[in-house]
Each structure stands twice: as C-alpha cells, then as structure tokens.
Amino acid sequence: MDAFFASVEQLDHPEWRGLPVVVGGSPDSRGVIAAASYEARRYGVHSAMPSAQAARLLPPEAIWTRGDFDRYGEMSAQVIEIFERFTPEVQQASIDEAYLGISAAPGGPHPIEVARSIQEAVDALGLSCSIGIASNKTVAKIGSDRDKPHGITVIMPGGEAAFLAPLPVRTMPGIGPTTARRLVSLGVRTLGDLASLDERTALQVLGNHGPAAVRRAQGLDSRPVREREAVKSVSNERTFGTDIRDREEVRAALAGLAERVGGRLRSSGMAGRTVHLKVRYGDFSTRTAQEALDEATDSTNTLLVCASRLLESLWAPGVGVRLLGVGVSGFGHEPLQLSIPSDEAAVDQRRMIIERAVDELRERFGPDAVRFGVRRSASRDPRDRYGPG
Secondary structure, three states: OOOHHHHHHHHHOHHHOOOOEEEEOOOOOOOEEEEEOHHHHOOOOOOOOEHHHHHHHOOOOOEEEOOOHHHHHHHHHHHHHHHHHHOOOEEEEEOOEEEEOOOOOOOOOOHHHHHHHHHHHHHHOOOOOOEEEOOOHHHHHHHHOOOOOOOEEEOOOOOHHHHHOOOEHHHOOOOOHHHHHHHHHOOOOEHHHHHOOOHHHHHHHHHHHHHHHHHHHOOOOOOOOOOOOOOOEEEEEEEEEEEEOOHHHHHHHHHHHHHHHHHHHHHHOOOEEEEEEEEEEOOOOEEEEEEEEEEEEOOHHHHHHHHHHHHHHHOOOOOOEEEEEEEEEOOOOOOOOOOOOOHHHHHHHHHHHHHHHHHHHHHHHOOOOOOEEEOOOOOOOHHHOEEEO
C-alpha cells in the first residue's frame, strides 16, 4: 500500500487531501512518525523520524494526527478481501503489505492484467497500492518499492540478478541500517557485491543467515506464498507524551487498553487464558508481568480486573509511567459460557451482553460511538469499576 495510514486519514478527511499529513506523536511530544503522506515526504519526513525533527521540516499547514489503528485494520481487511478475489494464495506480511501467488496459466489473464485489476479495485476504495511482479518473493517485494506511488514493476524470469545487482545493499529486506553500514565498510555496497560473496565470508559477516542473503541477492528465493502463522497474542500499547503518575490517570489508560484488546478478541472470535501487562517507566526501564486465568476470556472487564492486579505488583502512584501495554495469549480455547444460576454469574453474563452490544454499535457508527470509563468509587467491587459510559 502507498503511505497507507496517511492515505486512510486523507480518505476519511477529504479536506486533508493535498496537504502534508503525518501520523504519530505530536510535534510537542517525544513520539515518532508512524507514517507520512507523499506531500509530507517531499519535505524529507519519513516514518520512524522523531516528531520534533519532523516539525522543523514541515510547513505550518501540515496535519498531525495520532491515527486510528482500528480503522487502519478495517481498511486492511478490505484490501485483503480484494486480493482473495484474484487468488487463494495470499500471505499478509503486515497491515499494509502482502504476497500473492498468481499462475500465468495458458488462456488465463496475464499477471500484469491481474495487477492492473487489483489496482483498480483498490483505487475504488479510495486508496492506492504499488505492485512488483517477479518469479519470487524477494524480487517482487523489492520491485513493489521501485515505482511508488501507484506503480507496477515487472521483472521477467531470468532477469532477477541483473535487476538487483546495481541496487544498494540496504534494499534487501532483512538488512537493517547497522548491517548495511558494516557491509559497506567491507566494500559490499550493492546487491551485486553481496551476490558475489563466498559462503565463508557471508557467514562471518552476516551469521547463519548470510548464505541465504547471498542467494536472495542473486535473485534466488524458493520460499512459497503461504498463509501467516496463527496469531500468538493480541496486544495494545500506548506511549504518553509526558509521564503519567496519578492512580486514576493510569487506571483510565489501562481501561482504554483493555477495551481495545477485548474488542479485537471478540471481533476475531478468539479468547485467551494468559493476560500480560507491560510498564515502561520514565527512566526507560521496563517491567512485565502475566497471570494465567482459569478459563479463556474475551471480556474487557476480565482483562481490566486482571491487568489492574498486575499493575499493583509493578507500579506505585507517583512513579512516572512512559508506556503501558496490555496483551492476551494462550489461544485455542473458547471463552467461558456462564450458566451458573448465581448473582455473580448474572452480573458477568450482563457484562458480556453489554460488551458485544457496544462492539456492534461501534462497527455501525464508528469507534467513538460508545466509550467505557473507569468508575472512581474504590469502595465498590473492582469488577464494577469498568462500566458503560
């Protein structure tokens, strides 16, 4: 996808089209840029850049937004549905990228025709994608970045090595800036240079992955297109522009995280038995804790109660918190279906019904249609401190 997060924001806010749009931390915070529109990129802004640095480069009319990652996930699912119209071989690599296996069968559409049809369908959503067509995943991936936005790059069979040879070594997926600098210091500046390394040198420089990287630089990649591995955890994190220290403020943030994770579990039909909490303090030190539940759950309230217990073991009021994260793992179980004729079971059953009703309202009217809040009465049962508001 082309500038995916920023493009979704411009789709949802037509008045932002043509303006520099950045998704991420505000210019007054210590956050980073998650995505930048092509209008913003003209000023030298890119993802992972500190927000303060981006602010110095952008004009006053630039739009800053924290983003709506639930919305991005929704649009990503619609794009994947488009891909699946053309082939069952779809491997989603990330929220904005996928590999497709297309067979050039006699009498069938040529892969270039398929690519154009995919682009037209994505265009109809109001978004844009760029496509690389090649005989293997590595070359197709690199090709997809060659002509952005809205480009189609074709590397014919037999031309893989020649296409790759002049490109900077950093172009290879999996080679980060640190590794690239080390390779350049050794005289390995292009993928052609990398392709020429002998196995022993590749092992010394790149470790166990070295020989495979050399083969890929030669245009050789036998990895099949396949479905992603099953999700092992569902989590959500929030980084704060300034450290938070107050108990109610921390609990409110924890409630929001539990709400997001619970909603994602229910929408995916998943339930987990292990709840995880992550706390990063103002000095950047990080602690984690987890708790195993007796039964798998997808309940927001259960997640919040469990995460609150974990919080008590990791944090004390007054200590600065830079980041909070809530996660769930241990899938493969159905959520507990309560049938015990007790007052407690009736309350829990009522909560489950409310949570699913809220999910439906948000799906119809948007994520902000209904919000949950943290009740401040400490005298009540902690299970009742999280209710619809």
